[in-house]
Amino acid sequence: MAKAIMLQGTGSDVGKSVLVAGLCRLARNRGMNVRPFKPQNMSNNAAVAAIPGEAGAGEIGRAQWLQALACGVEPTVHMNPVLLKPQSDTGSQIIVQGKVFGTARAADYQVLKPKLMDAVMDSWGRLKAEADLVVVEGAGSPAEINLRPRDIANMGFATKVDVPVVLVGDIHRGGVIASIAGTHLILPEEDRRMICGYIINKFRGDVSLFSDGIAAIQRFTGWQSFGVLPWLSAASRLPAEDSVAIERMKGMGTGKLIVAVPILGRISNFDDLDPLSAEDDVEVVFVPPGERLPEAARLVILPGSKSTIADLAAFRANGWNADLLAHRARGGAIIGICGGYQMLGRRVFDPQGIEGNVREAEGLGLLDVETVMEPEKTVRDVAAHSSVFDVPLRGYEIHLGRTTGPDTARPALTINGAPDGAVSTDGMVFGCYLHGLFEAAEFRRKYLGTMGIDAGKADHRAVVEAALDDIATEMERHLDCDALLATAR
Template sequence: MKRSGAQGNTPALMVQGTGSNVGKSLIVAGLCRLFANRGLAVRPFKPQNMSNNAAVTGDGGEIGRAQALQALGCRTPSSVHMNPVLLKPETDTGAQVIVQGKRFGTMRAREYGKQKNTLLPKVLDSFSTIASEADLVLVEGAGSPAEINLRSGDIANMGFAEAANLPVILCADIDRGGVIASVVGTHAVLEADERDRIKGFFINRFRGDPSLFDEGMREIAVRTGWRGLGVVPWFADAGKLPAEDALGLEDGFGEGSLKIIVPVISRIANFDDLDPLRLEPGVTLELVRAGDPLPGDADVVLLPGSKSTVGDLAFFRNQGWDIDLAAHYRRGGQVLGVCGGYQMLGKTISDPDGIEGTPGTVDGLGLLDVDTVLTAEKSTVYAEGAHEGSGAEFSGYEIHIGRTTGADCDRPMMRLKDGRAEGAVSADGQVSGTYVHGLFTSDSFRSAYLASLGASSDLAYERSIDRILDDLAAHLESVLDIEAMLEIAARGRS
């Protein structure tokens, strides 16, 4: 299979799911690496995503972190066109809308529902851009096409598949139970033309001997008329890859002597900052949920990024975590704030224009002598430089609104490549803050940071992720009917 030359005929395959969190993102990442290993110019695409775990692209915008991982699977730079619509929840009823990498506005769910049709041309334009450079496009749906109450104006599942004339295969998760009902039930609620668009199905996350589900595969095929494409056994290393949804985060990792705790705030963002720490043998990483106190035996409290800093600061206080953090600091513990967590550690956060809600100023946690003013302008840039304390080099990215200034900024945590100071460190050295995400993916910085706390590191993080993607690709190739998928993709748009 090689590039057709005309994007309208570029082979493409859409992976939809029987529900959220059935493993679509991971499967697409593995298939991206599988086809890239075969020499194809494969590209990922997700028309609409909802996640506060975003990544900065090479063309200066932001997309869902899952699509950045899929681009890595393809061995190609990420692009805003791989995820043209990204919804970043700010409240239970509203989200910031990112279109082709840039902030489009903040909308409530009902308001966004009325806007979806106006966004479809931009989504199709991005798909055309991606398809024009590819031999094969792997498209990921969102949620499930069985959510027929959301079908009107849909741009995430069947609405997009119809607009782009894509064949679909269905992913179902057996680990959560009821997998036959989930597939057959999806078939039952779809319209006839939507059923016809689905060309096959596969079962994900099977534990044990897959042949034990042979009868189940036959029953599904008989009841739906869809082709069975295989059963994917549980992939143990899946949890080592960056997660898209904070709901999938486990509460504890590792058994190392250095204990790092992370309070899980309500709008936690860019939590993939934690991923390299999860794999460090010398580290115990513990996530603390609402209602639980911050443990008194922590060496480091890491305040993560937030999509709603002022709201999450109130959430933090409501858990009593501000009292626990103050006690941790008095015991001589280290504190690190990243992005929104950095803003919370300061003296004040001002929102004069009401970007996050009611205009005004709130007191921060007061552990850094800095003040933050939230502004409408959003920074989405790559960042490279060196850690001021150790000289260790780092690379990462910034996604934030607001400017932070104050006396502790005169002791920056980082020095960017162009010489600018970045972040802040308290006078006693116990508290640090930075706007740079992805710091811990840099082996040199992570090693130096952990060494300063008495833990050693020999983890080559990015190489380990690359190896896991290769292992995942081999895993999928051994159990799925890959040739049938290529045939479906090649024929589906004709």
């Protein structure tokens, strides 16, 4: 049975996901057979993963997919047995071991959580049986003691399986001494004893200037410091876990080619845009609610959405529908991916109320198609082919709904040999269900070439692999990794 170690954070977005990925790659580089594990995740950035023993596939958080890549293994649903996909401010779809379990409001989910621990423990046992080391990622913070009685993601899990915890603090946001010392102060003794030390993350400047900070944390907590990590620039080349990161990615709108992406309320799988962002002459500008789509943009991309009808309403409320029509009138290009594709059509129907109480909505009318939401979810990795540029593509599908209409007679591509998507009569608007559309270098080269951009030189997967190696190298350089790994049990 594998040893294990768990990284928990003093708060959300302190860098846990990246550090787990880096530790997984580091352990793999040391010759260990390692697996990632996150008992419970909340994110609309999902990935396709195998369901061991079954022919189909399921969903896990995109971060666990990345961590599996860092381990050099295929992702499975047991790496993230409980995934919550927010559909509204108070409710989420619940994915258990890759499959839709149901939906629940936040208050109801708190009651449901203990029942999901059986699935968590089943997946935990499966992973431990096949690895030397399991690196576990917490969710949010163990300092959320109001959630502790029913917790399955942080100390509730750590104490149940007796896995040692390393606390991660983010010095960039300020107050890191208080956040670590405060966590020590408010945790009950049963939880406090699980913490074997801490890591300071995202430090800029001369680390020697923080020596008094390390001494202060030692006085307050008695916990061991495993080291101080500098700001990891390579992390920007990795897919972000959730939409919290979008605020840091908005851009200034000064690139040679500006690509505008409206930030939908339930935006999903926006790492589809990462390969574009990595191109030197392309600037992806994420546009927050309340701001106009930039007139300088030559391409607007509507990304995936967990709640297409709700996001359509919000799109109009922001006035983006008028901006998009003006962009179209100027001859601008438009792409819709998954939920964004559905939004570009004439109407969206939800006869069974899968997304909510609204059963029908008017689309943006830029493609002559209609979508009907259906209960059966498509979840699969796929081989695809661009019909326009005659190049192979690879990616995945995660969606509800069936889209039909006259414009589908001009499919954007084929998926597993079947036509998918739709293209407008002039070719300037297209939509499809393929996530990962821009990952293929040759497709990027040919598509961006139509806009005069010399692109597609780098293989995006190779860029991600190199970033994982760089992060592992920085962790080896700045942390006491021998001591860190020795705490695993």
